[in-house]
Amino acid sequence: MKDRRVFRFSLICSRPIVALFLVAWLASAASAEPVWLRADTDRFRFIYTDDQQWAVDELLLFADEIHDSVTGLFGTSIGRVPVVLYGRSDLANGYYTPAPPQHVALYTVTPSLPWMGARTDSWLRLLLTHELTHYVQANFRPGVFGALGRMFGSSIGALDIGFAPLWFTEGLAIYAETEFTSGGRGSDPFFEMEYKAPIIAGSMFSFAQAGYDSHLAPRGRYYTAGGFLIDALIERHGESIVTAVMADFARFPFFGIWGPIRRQTGAPMRTHYRRTVADLSERYRDDRCIERSTLLTPSERSDYHLPSITDRGWYLYRTRPDAVPAIVRFSPDSGAESTVIAVPLTDHASFSATHDGSMVAFASPGIDRTQPLAAPTSDIYLLDVDSGSVRRLTTDGGYYQPLLSPDGSFLIAVARSRDAHRIVRWYIAGSDSDPTILYQSPSVRTYTPSIAPDATRIAFAHNDRGDQRIAILDLIDGQITLLPPLAVGGTPHGGTPHGGKPYGPWFADADTLLYAHDGGGTLSVYEHRLSSNEVRRIATDPVGAIGARRDGDRLVVGVYTEHGYALRSASYGPGDPVAVHEEPVPQRAAATAAAAGPSATATRYDHAAPPAYWLPTVALSGGVADFDYLGIGAQSGGADYTGRNEWIAQLVYFPVVSQIGFDARWTTRSG
Secondary structure (H helix, E strand, C coil), X not given: CCCEEEEEEEEXXXXXXXXXXXXXXXXXXXXXXXXXXXXXXXXXXXXXXHHHHHHHHHHHHHHHHHHHXXXXXXXXXXXXXXXXXXXXXXXXXXXXXXCCCCEEEEECCCCCCCCCCCCCCCHHHHHHHHHHHHHHHHCCCCCHHHHHHHHHCHHHHHHHHHHCCHHHHHHHHHHHHHHCCCCCXXXXXXXXXXXXXXXXXXXXXCCCHHHCCCCCCCCCHHHHHHHHHHHHHHHHHCCHHHHHHHHHHHHCHHHCCHHXXXXXXXXXXXXXXXXXXXXXXXXXXCHHHCCCCEECCCCCCCEECCCEEECCEEEEEEEECCEEEEEEEECCCCCCEEEEEECCCCCCCCEEECCCCCEEEEEEEEEECCCCCCEEEEEEEEEECCCCCEEECCCCCCEEEEEECCCCCEEEEEEEECCEEEEEEEECCCCXXXXXXEECCCCEEEEEEEECCCCCEEEEEEEECCEEEEEEEECCCCEEEECCCECCCECCCCCCCECCCEEEEEEEECCEEEEEECHHHCCEEEEEECCCCEEEEEECCCCCEEEEEEECCEEXXXXXXXXXXXXXXXXXXXXXXXXXXXXXXXXXXXXXXXXXXXXXXXXXXXXXXXXXXXXXXXXXXXCHHHCEEEEEEXXXXXXXXXXXXXXXXXXXXXXXXXXXXXXXXXXEECC
């Protein structure tokens, strides 16, 4: 647990006085504490631990450009933006907080799946763009709260963001991340499926439901709605509509965004919603004609992910609102399921089983409470299915998507490494040693490994700053081959034409890979013969086919429906041939040095906590014979950006008894 110390001081004076007080900053002398640094530019203040210098160097390459793009979208200017970087986390995330002192926080670890789009050339660029959009929106200074912010502190001025619906706030950020980076959810086929599925099914959520989240699909509904609604508003009225609506909203935000949108666009938002859904329904008219294969999993609100097919049946990861997430044994013929182990996974690809089904490996999230913000972690566990015993393979976090060899003699996994991933291996029997690195390369993110039946090769998604290919790694000689891109293109909603990207490779046999690809306008499953380099499209779906497994003559296809992720069955047979662009290019798996970016001029961050706001206050106090009397005064508070030091103080004058009351509290934490 992090050390936490609270100091409190109270004083009452019998005569009116002018109170002056000085808050002393406390510093921890523990040698194990991380060293926090600060690097300032004209537009940003980066606060980070010394092991995150690489992230600051990368951010400096594009931070000013992103700043100008986002402030240009809102037609406003802002002061220096504080950005805190956290590196000790296995959860890719970021946030903006208006709480004093308001700032942006970025988790520098990249996602374990390409859920922000495989075309993203820099995770930090995308993340900064998204969170900076929230910061700029909250600090849009015209209007009532702009005046309050100038008087009482910037955090008070940011409170008007609470009067805007979540779909509006997140939609602006999704638009910015798509428009000002090479990736973003606006060009991500997996994000598009979340609204494409209910539109094709004729069960689109209502406009009222777009304003809040749900435990049912699609989760994060206000992200989903905001993505296509803001895109539609800007497509119809131009980017200037953002400035116009925000200026109108800021003048008097208490009745929400509805009046400003109606005045600036000429139609109420509910009308825009209906029109946008109708436009999307027309866009997907041809997709409705695609034949659906047989549904294998229950037609209910739940997620059933692609299985690991063993001699004991299918093991798959299942989540649903009325049950604990679990790896279950599932019968595709009867629909019966039984729990193998109830456990949440780091991501849906973070489990595998041996061919005989006796052992399961999985990665599950945890919390490291010794780190700032109680950092999320991801570790690997081994389950003996027969005895039910669980062995923890890793303890320090940073591991995802464990892949057992067919006989269970070794395990492959994805390991976190700064802004990239590595492929590592353990030998299971009697060994608790560190894993062997099989592949690593600067800036390369790796996802969803699959192992050949003879355990001599693995395949995985290989993303080098937005260039995503399927990689084949020979486990004997260490040679890696990147498969050529397919000669199919596509145009995602809100995006520009592109060559498509492959996802989720899986060995159907020693010479055949199955993977999803988003070329041709939608996600489909392709079969790739490695020896001949022949490719065929073998499965499609109206919403999108996201991956496949082969079980004898049956093709098991992962899809997304209006109820969530599901599995469908199709006959395994010849499909439509697809051309490739070029022959595979062999490469060695040795790492090369990363290109050096410009160094930031860093100074020691002192964890100072200057006043961040002040507010008028009233107080009641007890007197003689329990008589309560009223006091008036002011309250102020502050904190440092890392949360180590924070304080609050209050000075109140009680005119009835001619007394001044002063109360102060200081909290300091390690980390």
